[in-house]
Amino acid sequence: MPVRSLRNRLVDGPDSWGAKRRSRRWTWLTETFPELPDMTVLDLGGRVDTWERAPVRAAHVHVVNLEPTPDDLPPWAEADHGDACALPEDIRRRRYDLVFSNSVIEHVGGHERRLRFAETIHAMAPAHWVQTPYRYFPVEPHxxxxxxxxxxxxxxxxxxxxxxxxxxxxxxxxxxxxxxxxTELLDKTQMRHYFPRSVIRSERVAGVPKSLIAVKKN
Structure with missing residues (x-):
C-alpha cells in the first residue's frame, strides 16, 4: 500500500480512523454544550473550514490563527491573523460564550507561552473546550x-x-x-496546571488515553 494512502486510511481521509475519532469528539462537544448553535465561539489556532464541515455549527465563529486569513468567509465566520498567546487589543476587548481549541497548545512554544495561552482562554469566555494529544499515548500523532x-x-x-x-x-x-x-506533547499534570478549574477528560483507545480535553462550562 502506498504511504500516502496508508496515512489517509489512518488519520487524514474522511473515512479514516482519525476522522472517526474527530467525529466522536464533535459529538462530545455538542453533548457538553447543547446550546452551541446559539453560541459565539473564539477558535484559537483553528480554521474556518473545520466549522464548515462540523455536524453542528456555532452561531458565530471567530478564528484567530498565525496563518494567512481566508479571502472568502461565510457570513457566520470571521478570521484574524494573530498570536493566541498575545491577542491584539481589539480582540481582547471582546467576549465570547466559548473558547475552542483543538491540538494547538502543544505547539505554542514552551511553558511560559502555554501559560499565556491558557490565560487568554480563561479571559475571553466563561466556558472552554481545549483538546491536545496525550504525551504518553504510544504513537506520536503528528x-x-x-x-x-x-x-x-x-x-x-x-x-x-x-x-x-x-x-x-x-x-x-x-x-x-x-x-x-x-511540538511538545502534554500530560495530565500539565493540563491540570493550566486549567485548574476545568474537568480534564480523557479520550481513550483500547483503554489508553489518546488525548486530553480541558472542559469548563458556564
Whole structure:
C-alpha cells in the first residue's frame, strides 16, 4: 500500500480512523454544550473550514490563527491573523460564550507561552473546550510514529525527517528540527496546571488515553 494512502486510511481521509475519532469528539462537544448553535465561539489556532464541515455549527465563529486569513468567509465566520498567546487589543476587548481549541497548545512554544495561552482562554469566555494529544499515548500523532515523542531531540529530528507517514515532508533537516522543537506533547499534570478549574477528560483507545480535553462550562 502506498504511504500516502496508508496515512489517509489512518488519520487524514474522511473515512479514516482519525476522522472517526474527530467525529466522536464533535459529538462530545455538542453533548457538553447543547446550546452551541446559539453560541459565539473564539477558535484559537483553528480554521474556518473545520466549522464548515462540523455536524453542528456555532452561531458565530471567530478564528484567530498565525496563518494567512481566508479571502472568502461565510457570513457566520470571521478570521484574524494573530498570536493566541498575545491577542491584539481589539480582540481582547471582546467576549465570547466559548473558547475552542483543538491540538494547538502543544505547539505554542514552551511553558511560559502555554501559560499565556491558557490565560487568554480563561479571559475571553466563561466556558472552554481545549483538546491536545496525550504525551504518553504510544504513537506520536503528528508523525504517526510509535514512541517518537520519548526520544532525544536529535533522534526525533533524524527519524522525523525521513519518516514516511508524516503529513508534509520538510524541505531540509533544519525545517524538520523546527517542527520537532515546536511540538511538545502534554500530560495530565500539565493540563491540570493550566486549567485548574476545568474537568480534564480523557479520550481513550483500547483503554489508553489518546488525548486530553480541558472542559469548563458556564
Amino acid at each position: 508523525w504517526v510514529a510509535p514512541g517518537l515523542q520519548y526520544l532525544p531531540v536529535k533522534a526525533r529530528s533524524s527519524i522525523a525527517h525521513w519518516w514516511p507517514l508524516q503529513h508534509t515532508k520538510a524541505t531540509d533537516r533544519a525545517e524538520t528540527l523546527q517542527a520537532v522543537l515546536w
